[in-house]
């Protein structure tokens with residue numbers, strides 16, 4: 233698979249231009265003079281072609297023994313490892329995050345390829361005794377068909393791998409529509425799968441915009457499964473569009489993740505965790521720390537130290553080894569972050585540092601925002617409740633642990649949450665009472681590993697989990713099988729009446 237600078241759609245193992253002939257550009261958000269790639273601006277005809285290719289490839293792929301499917305994933309993991317440096321640079325160029333973070337994206341895909349490949353030799357169902365004599369019963373996991381995958385721009389390699397690789401090991405075929413800002417990394421992942429021996433049509437990539445390329449995929453009659461990661465607003469639209477055809481829809485949506493710091497916390501640890509959680513990936517993680525809920529006894533000291541450290545963070549082009557925080561992904565997202573800064577000020581929160589666009593020199597060619605901290609935030613302010621998806625931290629002071637939990641839970645989201653405390657009783661109450669899918673003790677809100685389930689509660693999703701032992705659940709059906717070897721009709725619940 234050659235790597236053209238102009239990327240065509242990858243359909244049925246072939247490169248195909250969009251039916252309309254239209255393309256769009258992806259540019260480096262740290263320096264928009266740099267073109268990261270040209271991609272196809274696809275529409276319904278392209279989606280139809282990709283789904284047809286995936287549908288045609290399904291019977292043979294489904295019939296391939298699962299351990300053989302897994303071998304391809306393992307070979308792809310090896311190729312990803314060998315190309316990690318190059319793929320990290322590609323990812324930084326399209327998404328902006330610093331190189332060391334981009335490497336983490338690739339490592340997640342490697343981990344997921346290995347983990348999903350392991351399922352090729354497990355994929356366990358259950359056997360269970362019957363209530364009747366001479367009867368055997370078991371459950372088996374089966375693929376569903378063509379899975380439609382829609383991904384955002386913030387983890388272009390990792391999120392694509394979280395969806396694609398579990399779907400493939402079960403025996404499904406896929407069509408993926410990556411976020412329009414960052415499609416290159418999806419091509420890199422698929423390049424490895426292709427070279428590892430994936431048959432044509434098993435994975436297809438269609439690039440384009442949400443309404444014109446994403447929506448036709450969601451609505452397509454031959455796509456029974458949709459796995460979507462993105463904003464809550466779009467997730468709702470996707471859910472509605474799929475409801476008519478009773479599709480299986482897995483949604484991973486937004487967050488408003490809190491760190492709770494109690495008076496007995498190790499403040500050095502809190503500092504490191506909050507700075508990494510709030511400003512890593514320029515706050516553009518669904519698990520980013522956007523609220524610091526701090527007990528009054530340590531609030532002043534912690535705030536002062538955090539502000540001092542935030543001011544020293546080196547913001548710049550992610551390709552430079554010096555950079556600690558990269559740019560915002562695009563103009564729209566930059567405007568959104570600056571709008572929220574204005575909202576915070578108008579609500580009466582105190583801007584303690586940052587809050588502005590960085591300009592001058594190379595900054596003028598990218599979308600750079602200063603690391604921003606608001607103090608004096610109350611739980612009902614919009615900056616305390618709504619997802620900003622940028623490097624903006626709101627500090628909320630509370631009297632005690634009970635108030636902290638109440639504030640933490642008082643948002644429409646529930647993805648990740650963290651507690652810093654030396655008190656084991658508080659740690660266990662946190663684990664029990666926090667309304668989130670992921671909970672950390674003495675660690676930041678970011679840092680999920682692929683062998684535990686990932687996902688959230690409330691507005692963050694619809695109950696599905698990615699990764700972890702549940703990784704195949706969204707992409708498979710259970711079939712219960714009963715084998716009666718008694719030679720006579722045995723009526724369950726009737727012939728064995730107690």
Ligand code: NDP
Nearest residue numbers: 383384385411412441442446447462463466484485486518
């Ligand atoms: P969006 O919801 O805007 O987009 C996500 C994907 O959906 C993109 O590929 C987009 O296409 C596509 N899309 C847009 N409209 C439609 C539509 N009508 N039908 C089908 N697909 C559509 O999110 P962002 O890309 O802006 O990502 C940021 C958001 O994602 C944040 O809110 C963040 O919290 C959330 N997120 C959640 C994660 C989680 O696991 N919970 C992880 C990462 C991010 P296009 O390329 O045109 O935008």
